[in-house]
Amino acid sequence: MGWRSRSCEPPGSPAAVRLRSEGQGPRTARSRKEPSVNTPVPSDTVTTFSLREALALLDDRIDGRVHIPGDPGWDEARSAWNLAVDQRPVAVVVAGSVDDLVQAVRTAKGLGLSVAPQATGHNAGPLAAGNGLADALLLRTSELRAVQVDRDLRIARVEPGALWGDVVAAVAPHGLAALAGSSHDVGVVGYTLGGGVSWLGRSHGLASNHVLAVELVTADGVLRRVDAEHDPELFWAVRGGGGDFGVVTAIEFRLFPIAEIVAGALFFPLERSEEVLQAWAAWTATVPDSVTSVGRVLRFPPMPDLPPFLSGKSFVVVEAAIQESPERADELLAPLRALGPDMDSVHPQPMPELLQLHMDPPAPVPGNGDGMLLAELPPAAVRAFVAATGPDSGSVLLSAEIRHVGGALRPDAALASAAEHGTPAPGAVAGFDAEYLVFGVGIAVPAASEALAASLGRLLSRVEPWRARADYLNFAEHERPAERLWGDRVHRLRALKNAVDPTGVIRSNHPVRR
Numbered sequence: 001m002g003w004r005s006r007s008c009e010p011p012g013s014p015a016a017v018r019l020r021s022e023g024q025g026p027r028t029a030r031s032r033k034e035p036s037v038n039t040p041v042p043s044d045t046v047t048t049f050s051l052r053e054a055l056a057l058l059d060d061r062i063d064g065r066v067h068i069p070g071d072p073g074w075d076e077a078r079s080a081w082n083l084a085v086d087q088r089p090v091a092v093v094v095a096g097s098v099d100d101l102v103q104a105v106r107t108a109k110g111l112g113l114s115v116a117p118q119a120t121g122h123n124a125g126p127l128a129a130g131n132g133l134a135d136a137l138l139l140r141t142s143e144l145r146a147v148q149v150d151r152d153l154r155i156a157r158v159e160p161g162a163l164w165g166d167v168v169a170a171v172a173p174h175g176l177a178a179l180a181g182s183s184h185d186v187g188v189v190g191y192t193l194g195g196g197v198s199w200l201g202r203s204h205g206l207a208s209n210h211v212l213a214v215e216l217v218t219a220d221g222v223l224r225r226v227d228a229e230h231d232p233e234l235f236w237a238v239r240g241g242g243g244d245f246g247v248v249t250a251i252e253f254r255l256f257p258i259a260e261i262v263a264g265a266l267f268f269p270l271e272r273s274e275e276v277l278q279a280w281a282a283w284t285a286t287v288p289d290s291v292t293s294v295g296r297v298l299r300f301p302p303m304p305d306l307p308p309f310l311s312g313k314s315f316v317v318v319e320a321a322i323q324e325s326p327e328r329a330d331e332l333l334a335p336l337r338a339l340g341p342d343m344d345s346v347h348p349q350p351m352p353e354l355l356q357l358h359m360d361p362p363a364p365v366p367g368n369g370d371g372m373l374l375a376e377l378p379p380a381a382v383r384a385f386v387a388a389t390g391p392d393s394g395s396v397l398l399s400a401e402i403r404h405v406g407g408a409l410r411p412d413a414a415l416a417s418a419a420e421h422g423t424p425a426p427g428a429v430a431g432f433d434a435e436y437l438v439f440g441v442g443i444a445v446p447a448a449s450e451a452l453a454a455s456l457g458r459l460l461s462r463v464e465p466w467r468a469r470a471d472y473l474n475f476a477e478h479e480r481p482a483e484r485l486w487g488d489r490v491h492r493l494r495a496l497k498n499a500v501d502p503t504g505v506i507r508s509n510h511p512v513r514r
C-alpha cells in the first residue's frame, strides 16, 4: 500500500510537444492516422498541423493509444456508456498506464486544451452538453482496471478504470464488502468522487467518506498522493467535489467484513402504485439504518434479453437490502408482505448478488435521466410521484425510483461514522440534508425522445415542492449551476480550483465554476 509523488518530465511533456510543434526533432506522425481534424481549437494555441503532430507524438510515446477524428475506431473510442450522448472531443486518449495519464495532462496543457477523464461515460451527458468537449482530449481510463486488496487492513486500492463489478469480485472471496453502487459496470472513481450511494448507504454513509487516499495528476502535470495529512484541502475536495481537481490514477478505500445480506424485491401490479408506495413511504419511517430500500415504478419494454416475467410488463416494486438475520428481516418486511406481492425475491444472499438487485442494464444503453433529493416524502409527495409515473400518467420512463437515504447518509452522522471506522473527516459532501432521492430514466430512442423528455420533466416538476436544498452530483445527468450541487461549499471548491487549475486544464462533467 502507499505510493509516492513524482514530477519527472516525460517525452510527452509541454516542452517536448512544443519542440515537435516547431518542426524540430524526428518526425513521428503516421500516415495511417491522417486526420480529418475539423474540431475547433483555440486559435492562440497551435495550428491544426502542429496539433496533429503533437497528438501523433503522444500516440507514439504512450503505452495506450490516441484516436483522432477519421480513425477507423473513432466512433467506438468516443462513445459513452450512455449511448445517447454524442461526445466530440479533439481526440481520445486511451491510457495504457498511469504514466499515460500524466503525459496526456501535460500534452493537453501544452496544447492549450483541456483533458476530460472518463472511465465509462455513465454520466457523460453534462460533459458533452453544448459541444463541451470541442477543446478537450477525452482521456479514457477504461483499460486500467486492476484491484488490489489488503485483507488484513481491509483496504482496496483500485486503478481509475475499475468498475464496481471488478471490486466486488476481488473483495468477496475475502468475506469483505465495498460500498458499491447498484450496477456492476459503474466506474468506482467517478462514483466515489461524486459521493456514492450504495445498498449499505444508510448504515455506512457515502462511499467517499471511506476513502483513505487518492492519487491524481493535477493540472500542472504532477502526480500527487493526497490524504488526510498530505494536501488535505485537495483531499477534502475530491471526496464529493467531483472530478474537477485532477485525473485520478488510483483510489484507496475502506472495506467492511460483510459476506452476506438479506435482499430482494417485492413486485406488485402497476395499478397498485399509490397504495404500495404510500405503504412503503410510511414503512421507511419505521425501519432501522440497517435497511436501505427503494420504491419504484418499472415499465419494461418487450425485449428478448429480459426474462419473460419482466419483458413488456409494468410493476410497482419495493427493493430492500437488510443487514439483519433472516428472521429479523422477515419481521421488518412483514408489513410490506402483508400487502400481498405478486412476486417476492427477498432471500439471504452473498454480497455479490446485490449487483443484480436493482436490475440495471447489463450493457451500455441510450438513456435520458435525471434526479433530485427530497427533504421529505409526505403522502402528498407520494401522490405527486404516482401522478407523474403511475398507471394513469402516460409516463414512458423505464424506471422512476425513490431511494430512501437518511441514516448514516446524513452529514451529522458522517462524522460519527468516520470516528467509528477510523476514516478521515468527511470531504466536500459529507452526506445529504435530505431523506429521499428521486431518479427517473427512459430509453432515449429518437422516435420517443420528446415523450421521454416530457415524462422526465413531469416527474421532476411534480416532486419539486419537496426538493431539498442541494442535488446529488451522481444523479445529476443534466447540467445545473454548481451551487445546486454544493451550496455554500462551492466557494471553497472554486477557490481551490482557481489555485490548482486556473486555466481549466481538467474538465469534469460537473465543474465547480459552472
Ligand SMILES: Cc1cc2nc3c(=O)[nH]c(=O)nc-3n(C[C@H](O)[C@H](O)[C@H](O)COP(=O)(O)OP(=O)(O)OC[C@H]3O[C@@H](n4cnc5c(N)ncnc54)[C@H](O)[C@@H]3O)c2cc1C
Pocket (backbone or CB within 6 Å): 117, 118, 119, 120, 121, 122, 123, 124, 127, 141, 160, 180, 181, 182, 183, 185, 186, 187, 188, 189, 190, 191, 193, 194, 195, 196, 197, 198, 242, 243, 244, 246, 247, 248, 249, 360, 361, 474, 475, 507, 508, 509, 510
Ligand atoms: C445504471 C446506473 C446505475 C447507477 N447506480 C448508482 C448507485 O447505485 N449509486 C450512486 O451513487 N450512483 C449511481 N449511478 C450514478 C453514477 O455514480 C454516476 O453516473 C458516476 O458519475 C459514474 O461514474 P463513471 O466513472 O462510471 O462515469 P463517467 O461518466 O466515466 O465519469 C463521470 C465523471 O467522473 C469524473 N471521473 C471519472 N473518472 C475520473 C478520473 N480518473 N479522474 C478524475 N475524474 C474522473 C469525471 O468528471 C467524469 O466526467 C448510476 C448510474 C447509472 C447510469
